[in-house]
Amino acid sequence: xxxxxxxxxxxxxxxxxxxxxxxxxxxxxxxxxxxxxxxxxxxxxxxxxxxxxxxxxxxxxxxxxxxxxxxxxxxxxxxxxxxxxxxxxxxxxxxxxxxxxxxxxxxxxxxxxxxxxxxxxxxxxxxxxxxxxxxxxxxxxxxxxxxxxxxxxxxxxxxxxxxxxxxxxxxxxxxxxxxxxxxxxxxxxxxxxxxxxxxxxxxxxxxxxxxxxxxxxxxxxxxxxxxxxxxxxxxxxxxxxxxxxxxxxxxxxxxxxxxxxxxxxxxxxxxxxxxxxxxxxxxxxxxxxxxxxxxxxxxxxxxxxxxxxxxxxxxxxxxxxxxxxxxxxxxxxxxxxxxxxxxxxxxxxx
Numbered sequence: 001x002x003x004x005x006x007x008x009x010x011x012x013x014x015x016x017x018x019x020x021x022x023x024x025x026x027x028x029x030x031x032x033x034x035x036x037x038x039x040x041x042x043x044x045x046x047x048x049x050x051x052x053x054x055x056x057x058x059x060x061x062x063x064x065x066x067x068x069x070x071x072x073x074x075x076x077x078x079x080x081x082x083x084x085x086x087x088x089x090x091x092x093x094x095x096x097x098x099x100x101x102x103x104x105x106x107x108x109x110x111x112x113x114x115x116x117x118x119x120x121x122x123x124x125x126x127x128x129x130x131x132x133x134x135x136x137x138x139x140x141x142x143x144x145x146x147x148x149x150x151x152x153x154x155x156x157x158x159x160x161x162x163x164x165x166x167x168x169x170x171x172x173x174x175x176x177x178x179x180x181x182x183x184x185x186x187x188x189x190x191x192x193x194x195x196x197x198x199x200x201x202x203x204x205x206x207x208x209x210x211x212x213x214x215x216x217x218x219x220x221x222x223x224x225x226x227x228x229x230x231x232x233x234x235x236x237x238x239x240x241x242x243x244x245x246x247x248x249x250x251x252x253x254x255x256x257x258x259x260x261x262x263x264x265x266x267x268x269x270x271x272x273x274x275x276x277x278x279x280x281x282x283x284x285x286x287x288x289x290x291x292x293x294x295x296x297x298x299x300x301x302x303x304x305x306x307x308x309x310x311x312x313x314x315x316x317x318x319x320x321x322x323x324x325x326x327x328x329x330x331x332x333x334x335x336x337x338x339x340x341x342x343x344x345x346x347x348x349x350x
């Protein structure tokens with residue numbers, strides 16, 4: 001394979017889209033156990049606006065995107081706020097990176113694939129940097145093809161927490177993709193978001209932007225990114241106190257954010273035919289894992305059905321009690337009202 005080749009995989013790509021904090025990380029982990037699936041965990045979201053800003057970059061530009069923290073990611077990591085999804089072992093003897101300089105693709109994506117993410121990162125650098133100017137989607141296809149070839153996988157599946165924010169952009173980059181929408185009751189999802197540092201910073205920053213007359217949700221509906229998006233984030237995080245920003249949102253704010261993401265994100269793929277869209281309700285996976293994981297792998301491609309894999313992964317999900325149900329009645333009512341549009345869209349009882 002030459003440096004400029006965009007390798008064709010036998011199965012079309014798959015995007016797992018979600019609000020985050022809804023069980024999608026577990027889906028990535030289960031798929032990572034499949035011998036023919038390249039599970040790309042937390043690839044796009046950590047890139048930030050840089051991941052969509054340049055429509056026809058060359059290899060040097062792409063490598064800067066993959067190797068340099070965005071302003072938002074750096075603001076969250078520089079003081080050592082590493083969330084549970086982070087897989088890179090900063091405490092390992094000889095570790096090359098600290099939280100404030102770990103490349104965005106190393107922190108989770110490459111560490112999800114191998115115990116030596118630094119070596120894999122070094123292997124990828126010359127391949128990416130040698131590529132010419134070409135469409136952004138082709139750069140990603142080439143990179144994912146390199147990884148699939150290296151690990152002997154037939155299909156790639158990307159899942160990042162919060163990709164409904166980028167649903168329109170991702171659908172434009174990969175118009176042939178199959179989409180798996182993973183979701184959970186928004187009231188429990190909002191409670192989980194409220195305990196997650198990165199989501200607290202994100203929602204708090206959006207609240208501050210609204211006070212300045214900037215509605216970040218407009219960018220969620222855009223099909224393309226631009227270098228201006230990068231500049232706006234750089235300016236915003238130059239002036240924001242990240243810890244104070246994280247302290248701003250209340251539980252109701254996360255509920256509204258969840259509902260907005262559901263409404264905006266699902267608009268991007270609601271017209272897809274049934275053979276290209278699979279809705280996965282996480283509560284159903286917890287209750288009947290074998291049935292729903294079989295449906296998931298068949299949706300990706302029937303040739304991937306593997307009884308040994310199903311035996312292994314079906315034993316992992318476990319039913320869990322809704323934490324929302326433990327809240328006082330008045331708090332439940334407030335949270336339900338804030339989540340109502342999204343809950344109705346997904347068919348949950350109010």
